[in-house]
Amino acid sequence: MKLSRRSLLKTSAAAATFATVGLPSFAQEIDELVIAYNVNLPSWDPTVGPSAVNPTIQGFYQSIFDLYIPQNPDLSFGQGLITDYGWNDDQTKIWMEVRDGVTWHNGDPFTAEDIAWSLERAANAETGNPIQFIWGKVENITAEGNRVTADVKEYEPTFFKWMSFLTGYVLPKKYYEEVGADGFEAAPIGTGPYMVEKFERNAFVRLKANENYWGGAPAFKSVTIKFVTDAASRVAEIESGNSHVTLEVPYEEFDRLKAKDGIEGVAEPISDIGMIFLNDIDVMTDPNVRKAAALAIDKGLIIERLLSGYGVAIDTMQTPDYAAYDETITVGHDMEKAKELLAESGYSVDNPVKFKIQTTKGFKPKDYEMVQAIVGLWRKVGIEAEIEVYEIAKHYELRAADTLAPAAFYNWGNSVGDPTTSTGFAMFGPSPHSVWDGEETFNMILPLWGEKDEAKRIEGWKAVDRHIAENAEVIPLLQYVQPILHVSGVNVVPHRSGALLPHLMTRA
Amino acid sequence: MTLLRNILMRLLSTAITLFGVAVIIFVVIRVVPGNPIAMMLPPGATEADIARLQAQYGFDKSIFEQFMIWLRGVVQGDFGTSISLRQPVSSLVLNRLPATLELSIVALLIAVVIGGTMALTGTRWRNTRKEGAIDVSTGMALSIPDFLWGLVLILLFGVLWPVFHISGRISPALDIDFTTNFYLFEALLRLRFDVLGDLIGHMFMPALALAIPLSAIIAQLLKQSLKETMHLDYVTLSRTHGYGEHHVITRDALPNAILPTLTLVGVQFTFLIGGTVIIERLFSYEGLGNMAIDAVINRDLPLIQGIVILFALIFTLVNLAVDMLYVVLNPRLRHA
Numbered sequence: 001m002k003l004s005r006r007s008l009l010k011t012s013a014a015a016a017t018f019a020t021v022g023l024p025s026f027a028q029e030i031d032e033l034v035i036a037y038n039v040n041l042p043s044w045d046p047t048v049g050p051s052a053v054n055p056t057i058q059g060f061y062q063s064i065f066d067l068y069i070p071q072n073p074d075l076s077f078g079q080g081l082i083t084d085y086g087w088n089d090d091q092t093k094i095w096m097e098v099r100d101g102v103t104w105h106n107g108d109p110f111t112a113e114d115i116a117w118s119l120e121r122a123a124n125a126e127t128g129n130p131i132q133f134i135w136g137k138v139e140n141i142t143a144e145g146n147r148v149t150a151d152v153k154e155y156e157p158t159f160f161k162w163m164s165f166l167t168g169y170v171l172p173k174k175y176y177e178e179v180g181a182d183g184f185e186a187a188p189i190g191t192g193p194y195m196v197e198k199f200e201r202n203a204f205v206r207l208k209a210n211e212n213y214w215g216g217a218p219a220f221k222s223v224t225i226k227f228v229t230d231a232a233s234r235v236a237e238i239e240s241g242n243s244h245v246t247l248e249v250p251y252e253e254f255d256r257l258k259a260k261d262g263i264e265g266v267a268e269p270i271s272d273i274g275m276i277f278l279n280d281i282d283v284m285t286d287p288n289v290r291k292a293a294a295l296a297i298d299k300g301l302i303i304e305r306l307l308s309g310y311g312v313a314i315d316t317m318q319t320p321d322y323a324a325y326d327e328t329i330t331v332g333h334d335m336e337k338a339k340e341l342l343a344e345s346g347y348s349v350d351n352p353v354k355f356k357i358q359t360t361k362g363f364k365p366k367d368y369e370m371v372q373a374i375v376g377l378w379r380k381v382g383i384e385a386e387i388e389v390y391e392i393a394k395h396y397e398l399r400a401a402d403t404l405a406p407a408a409f410y411n412w413g414n415s416v417g418d419p420t421t422s423t424g425f426a427m428f429g430p431s432p433h434s435v436w437d438g439e440e441t442f443n444m445i446l447p448l449w450g451e452k453d454e455a456k457r458i459e460g461w462k463a464v465d466r467h468i469a470e471n472a473e474v475i476p477l478l479q480y481v482q483p484i485l486h487v488s489g490v491n492v493v494p495h496r497s498g499a500l501l502p503h504l505m506t507r508a
Numbered sequence: 509m510t511l512l513r514n515i516l517m518r519l520l521s522t523a524i525t526l527f528g529v530a531v532i533i534f535v536v537i538r539v540v541p542g543n544p545i546a547m548m549l550p551p552g553a554t555e556a557d558i559a560r561l562q563a564q565y566g567f568d569k570s571i572f573e574q575f576m577i578w579l580r581g582v583v584q585g586d587f588g589t590s591i592s593l594r595q596p597v598s599s600l601v602l603n604r605l606p607a608t609l610e611l612s613i614v615a616l617l618i619a620v621v622i623g624g625t626m627a628l629t630g631t632r633w634r635n636t637r638k639e640g641a642i643d644v645s646t647g648m649a650l651s652i653p654d655f656l657w658g659l660v661l662i663l664l665f666g667v668l669w670p671v672f673h674i675s676g677r678i679s680p681a682l683d684i685d686f687t688t689n690f691y692l693f694e695a696l697l698r699l700r701f702d703v704l705g706d707l708i709g710h711m712f713m714p715a716l717a718l719a720i721p722l723s724a725i726i727a728q729l730l731k732q733s734l735k736e737t738m739h740l741d742y743v744t745l746s747r748t749h750g751y752g753e754h755h756v757i758t759r760d761a762l763p764n765a766i767l768p769t770l771t772l773v774g775v776q777f778t779f780l781i782g783g784t785v786i787i788e789r790l791f792s793y794e795g796l797g798n799m800a801i802d803a804v805i806n807r808d809l810p811l812i813q814g815i816v817i818l819f820a821l822i823f824t825l826v827n828l829a830v831d832m833l834y835v836v837l838n839p840r841l842r843h844a
Contacts, residue, residue, distance in 0.1 A: 227792060
C-alpha cells in the first residue's frame with residue numbers, strides 16, 4: 001500500500017479521534033450520575049396496579065417517595081416519616097408519631113393528615129391497592145397534631161412491617177386530590193430524596209436532588225436512570241463508561257469487569273431466594289421421594305460451579321437476615337441416604353421414580369442450568385425428572401390454580417424478613433401463592449397469623465420451618481447475591497432488599 | 509378508474525385482514541397459559557378478591573363477549589386500557605409508533621444506500637475481484653442475524669471505540685421539548701442540529717444492525733437483475749451510442765432492473781419492522797417493539813392486541829404502497 005501525505009494525515013486524525021472519543025467517562029469527574037437499571041418503570045403510583053407488587057422496581061419508588069417506615073441497608077427498620085409507632089396494651093389500637101418539618105417536592109408541608117389519608121386510601125378497595133388484606137385491618141384512622149391513631153379491626157402482627165414493604169408509601173393528600181390519578185401519574189411528587197425531572201417511558205428517568213430532604217440532601221444532584229433491560233447492553237454501558245453504575249450482570253462478566261482498572265464490583269446477598277416448590281400430588285405425596293430429592297442436591301456445588309460462588313446455601317425459606325432464621329435447621333447433602341429412602345419406596349437407579357419439574361429459563365441467573373444440574377444429581381440416586389420450561393406468567397397461573405407440576409423452580413423475595421411473607425404465604429394451602437395442601441403444616445401455621453406474643457410467634461414459625469425441612473415439603477436452594485458494578489468515582493451501598501438506591505451513593 | 513377500483517379493493521381486503529388478525533390474536537392470547545390476573549394476585553388474596561379482579565378487567569365474561577366489547581370500543585377508537593401501564597392503549601401505541609417508524613425508515617435508507625452501492629459497484633466491475641469481494645460481503649451479512657450484528661456493533665462502536673450511544677433514543681440531558689414524537693424529523697425541521705446529531709448517535713447502531721441483512725438482500729437481487737438487464741438489446745444499443753459504462757448502468761439498466769428489487773424491499777421492510785422488536789430491546793430504544801416485549805412478559809392483553817393490530821395495519825399498508833408504487837413505475841401495468 002502506498003502511503004501518501006494525505007492518507008497519513010487521515011490515519012493520524014482517526015487515531016486522535018479514537019484516543020479522545022474512546023476515553024471512558026469513568027476516568028472523569030462525575031457531575032451527573034448515570035445508572036443502567038435492569039428493569040423498566042411502568043407506572044408512577046406505587047400503591048396500585050401490577051407495578052405496586054413488583055419487587056424489582058421498588059428502588060425507583062423509594063427514590064421519590066418515602067415508605068411509612070424505611071429499612072436500613074441491613075434490613076433493620078429505621079425512622080422515617082413515622083418516627084415511632086406501636087400498639088396499645090390490649091392491641092386494639094395502633095399509634096404513629098409523625099416527623100415534623102418535612103415538605104413535599106412542591107413545597108407543601110407534609111402532615112399527619114397525609115399519613116392518615118394514605119392509609120385510608122390504601123384500604124379502600126376502589127383504589128385498586130393489591131395489599132388491602134393488610135391495610136384493611138385498621139379503621140377510624142385519625143390524625144391529631146403529629147400523632148396518627150387507628151382502631152384495629154383484626155390483629156395483624158406484620159402490620160408495621162408492611163409499612164416498609166409493597167405499597168407502603170406515603171402519598172400527598174392535597175396534591176393528589178388536586179391533580180387526580182392521571183395528573184399524579186404525569187407529575188408525581190413525594191417526600192423522597194429525589195424529584196422526578198423528566199421521564200421517558202421505557203427509556204429513562206432523570207432525577208433532581210431534593211435539597212430539603214429530611215434525611216439530608218443526596219450527594220449527586222442529578223441522576224439519570226436508564227432502563228437497559230438487556231444484560232449484554234448493561235455490560236457494554238459500564239464497560240464503555242456510558243453509565244457509572246449497573247446491576248444484575250452475569251457473574252462471569254462481573255468477575256471480568258471488576259478486575260479492570262476504573263471499575264469496581266460489590267456483590268452482597270439480598271433477600272431473594274431460589275427454591276423448588278413441591279406440589280403434594282402424585283409421587284410427591286411420598287415423603288421418601290421428597291426427602292431423597294432434597295438430600296440429593298449439593299447446593300454448595302451448584303453455587304460454586306454455576307454461580308461462580310455467588311450465592312448462600314439455605315435449608316429453610318429464611319435467610320440469615322430474617323426474623324425467624326434458625327441455623328440449627330439443616331437438611332444436608334447425602335446421596336447414600338437418598339438412595340436408601342428411595343429404596344424403601346421401591347425405587348432405584350434402574351427403576352427410577354418419575355415426575356416433572358418446571359422451570360423458567362433466563363428469568364433468574366442460571367435458573368435452567370441449576371435445574372439441569374439438579375436433575376443430573378437426582379438421576380444418580382434413582383429420580384428421573386423431566387424438565388419443562390415455562391414462562392413466569394404461566395408459573396403464576398398454575399400456582400394460583402394449584403396445578404404446578406410435582407416440582408417447580410421459583411424465586412421468592414421477602415425484603416421485610418418476616419416468616420409470614422416467606423414460609424407463611426408459600427406454604428399455607430389457602431394462599432394463592434402456595435401449592436402445599438398438607439394438613440399438618442396448615443394446622444401449625446393457622447394460629448400464627450394472629451399470634452399477639454411476638455416471641456411466641458417467631459418460635460412458632462421456626463417450628464413450622466423445622467417441620468417443613470424434616471418432611472421436605474419444599475426445597476430451598478440458595479439466597480441470591482446481587483452483582484453491582486460501578487466506576488471507581490462512586491461509592492455504592494448495597495441494600496439487602498435488592499433495591500439500588502441512588503441516594504445511598506456518594507463520590508469516592 | 510381501474511387504479512381507483514384496485515385501491516378500493518385493496519383497502520377492503522386490508523379491513524378484512526385486520527379483522528381476521530384481531531379475531532386470531534384476541535383468541536390466541538386468551539388461550540395460551542399466563543393469566544394476567546394471576547400475576548397481580550397478592551399472597552393474601554381470597555376467592556372474592558380474585559373474582560373482583562377478574563370482573564374489574566372484564567375477564568369474568570366469555571371470550572366472545574370480551575371480543576364484542578373490545579370491538580365496540582375499537583370502532584369508537586378505544587382500544588382499552590393497558591393493564592401494566594394503566595393508560596389508554598391507543599395513546600401508548602401511537603406515542604411509540606413514530607420512534608419505530610423513524611428507526612425503520614432510517615434502516616431502510618441505509619440498506620438501500622449500502623445495498624444499491626454494492627450492486628452498482630459489483631455490476632460495474634463484474635467478473636473482477638471487486639465483485640468477488642462484494643459477493644463474500646453480502647454472504648457474510650446475510651448469514652448473521654440482525655441482533656448479532658447489534659451485539660457486534662455495540663462491541664465495536666459502543667465499547668472498543670465508544671463513538672455512538674449504546675442505549676436509548678435521546679440523551680436525557682438535552683434541553684428540548686418536542687411537539688411531536690417524530691424526534692428526528694422535528695429536530696431537522698427546527699434546525700436543532702445538536703439534537704439531530706444526538707438522535708443519530710443513538711439511532712445509528714440499531715438502524716445499521718437492522719439494515720445490514722437487508723442491504724445484502726438488496727445487493728444480491730439488484731446485482732442479479734442488473735446483470736440480466738445488461739445483456740438486453742436496448743442496453744447494447746446505448747453502448748453503441750457511445751455512452752460510458754456508468755451511464756449505461758445507472759440511466760439505462762437500473763430503471764428496469766430496480767422493479768423486482770422494489771417489490772422485495774417492500775416485503776422485506778415489513779420484516780425489518782418486525783425485527784425492531786429484538787433490536788429495540790437490545791438498544792433499549794423506546795419504540796413499539798420494546799413495549800411489545802414488556803406487554804408479552806406482563807401478559808398485558810389489551811396492549812398486546814393494540815400493538816399487533818398496529819403492526820398488521822403497517823404491514824398491509826406498506827404492501828399496498830409497494831403495489832401502487834410498482835404500478836406507477838412500471839408503464840406496462842400503468843396502461844394495462
